[in-house]
Amino acid sequence: MNNRDMRPAENPLILGIETSCDETAAAVLRGRGILSNVIASQADIHREYGGVVPELASRHHLERIDAVLDLALERARVSLGDLDAVAVTRGPGLVGSLLVGLQAAKAIAYVRRIPLLAVNHLEGHLRSVWLEHPGAPFPAVSLIASGGHTSLYVSSDENHVVRLARTRDDASGEAFDKVAKLVGLGYPGGPVVDRLAKTGDPGSVPLSPPKMSDGSLDLSFSGFKTAVLRHAKARGLDRRFPAGEPDQETRDLLASFQSAVVEFMVSRVMTLAHRERARAICLSGGVACNSLLRARVAEEAGKAGMGSFAVSPALASDNAAMIAEVGRRQLLRGEIADLSLNADPGLDF
Numbered sequence: 598m599n600n601r602d603m604r605p606a607e608n609p610l611i612l613g614i615e616t617s618c619d620e621t622a623a624a625v626l627r628g629r630g631i632l633s634n635v636i637a638s639q640a641d642i643h644r645e646y647g648g649v650v651p652e653l654a655s656r657h658h659l660e661r662i663d664a665v666l667d668l669a670l671e672r673a674r675v676s677l678g679d680l681d682a683v684a685v686t687r688g689p690g691l692v693g694s695l696l697v698g699l700q701a702a703k704a705i706a707y708v709r710r711i712p713l714l715a716v717n718h719l720e721g722h723l724r725s726v727w728l729e730h731p732g733a734p735f736p737a738v739s740l741i742a743s744g745g746h747t748s749l750y751v752s753s754d755e756n757h758v759v760r761l762a763r764t765r766d767d768a769s770g771e772a773f774d775k776v777a778k779l780v781g782l783g784y785p786g787g788p789v790v791d792r793l794a795k796t797g798d799p800g801s802v803p804l805s806p807p808k809m810s811d812g813s814l815d816l817s818f819s820g821f822k823t824a825v826l827r828h829a830k831a832r833g834l835d836r837r838f839p840a841g842e843p844d845q846e847t848r849d850l851l852a853s854f855q856s857a858v859v860e861f862m863v864s865r866v867m868t869l870a871h872r873e874r875a876r877a878i879c880l881s882g883g884v885a886c887n888s889l890l891r892a893r894v895a896e897e898a899g900k901a902g903m904g905s906f907a908v909s910p911a912l913a914s915d916n917a918a919m920i921a922e923v924g925r926r927q928l929l930r931g932e933i934a935d936l937s938l939n940a941d942p943g944l945d946f
């Protein structure tokens with residue numbers, strides 16, 4: 598426990614730090630207002646390996662964290678001495694990457710004698726929607742779809758969040774990344790599949806959604822990836838280094854894959870939204886950038902008389918504004934972390 602008087606200001610100035618995967622990010626919030634949101638992506642570094650290499654990720658976080666913190670403070674026109682608290686992602690994520698953010702946050706909390714706030718990365722994704730759309734109604738059904746997680750939640754209000762379903766195998770973003778890799782496209786796969794699928798025929802390759810033998814509404818994405826792999830092998834589309842843009846047959850396969858994955862998620866979201874009598878559907882996480890997912894959720898929500906709220910790309914992918922927002926709520930509740938805080942790579946939400 599920090600030893601300074603910790604009665605929170607009404608609109609505290611909070612520095613958020615996020616280093617759980619391959620984005621080095623820092624942001625400053627005053628209350629719920631985003632003063633700065635700096636994200637240094639390492640995608641270029643990991644691209645040649647076709648995925649995130651944990652050791653490279655932590656090393657690059659270490660190299661960039663100081664500059665990212667300086668820039669976030671500079672853009673917010675504040676200095677370390679102005680901060681009321683520092684919030685940091687403690688998990689889930691890559692342990693070596695998490696530790697870089699944690700050490701930076703602890704050093705700031707210790708030297709400036711301000712509260713340290715330990716944040717669950719997934720809660721950050723969930724709350725990014727309400728940070729951007731504070732008027733979204735409740736009950737709300739939220740889909741977090743990212744590279745590491747895909748889960749559904751229901752909230753009667755902003756204070757009550759209950760998980761309804763989760764993926765039993767791969768995350769949705771992971772499926773995009775793996776499929777892109779197997780047809781020779783770079784990392785991360787989601788944005789490139791999204792772009793190429795626009796010129797493909799989504800009806801060309803039938804890919805059926807998984808059926809849960811126990812009738813559960815959990816999610817599963819590994820079957821889509823295996824079906825795409827089988828089709829790609831049979832048709833000779835599993836090239837590692839294709840020259841230039843993929844051919845029409847590959848784009849048709851990508852469009853079919855994207856459509857199948859999106860329709861599967863939309864059907865789960867809508868089933869649960871009806872069951873929970875939701876008034877809003879919230880989309881967050883990197884896969885919430887997907888143009889088809891955004892459009893289809895908006896369309897189905899509209900038909901059902903529900904609102905749809907997808908975070909903008911700057912808050913969809915990993916960022917520290919969402920971490921500061923969760924920290925702000927913890928500060929108001931007096932949930933201050935100890936300086937002995939450790940990373941929790943497998944943290945649940």
Ligand code: KG4
Pocket residue numbers: 618742743744745746769770771773774785786787788791882883884885886887888913914915
């Ligand atoms: O939330 P995020 O930045 O990091 C994690 O916490 O995992 O999500 C990254 C994931 C990657 O798998 C990436 O391929 C996917 O989000 N993604 C997309 C799109 N943009 C990013 N997936 C589908 N369509 C997109 N446009």
Ligand code: ZN
Pocket residue numbers: 718722743744882883914915
């Ligand atoms: Zn994330």
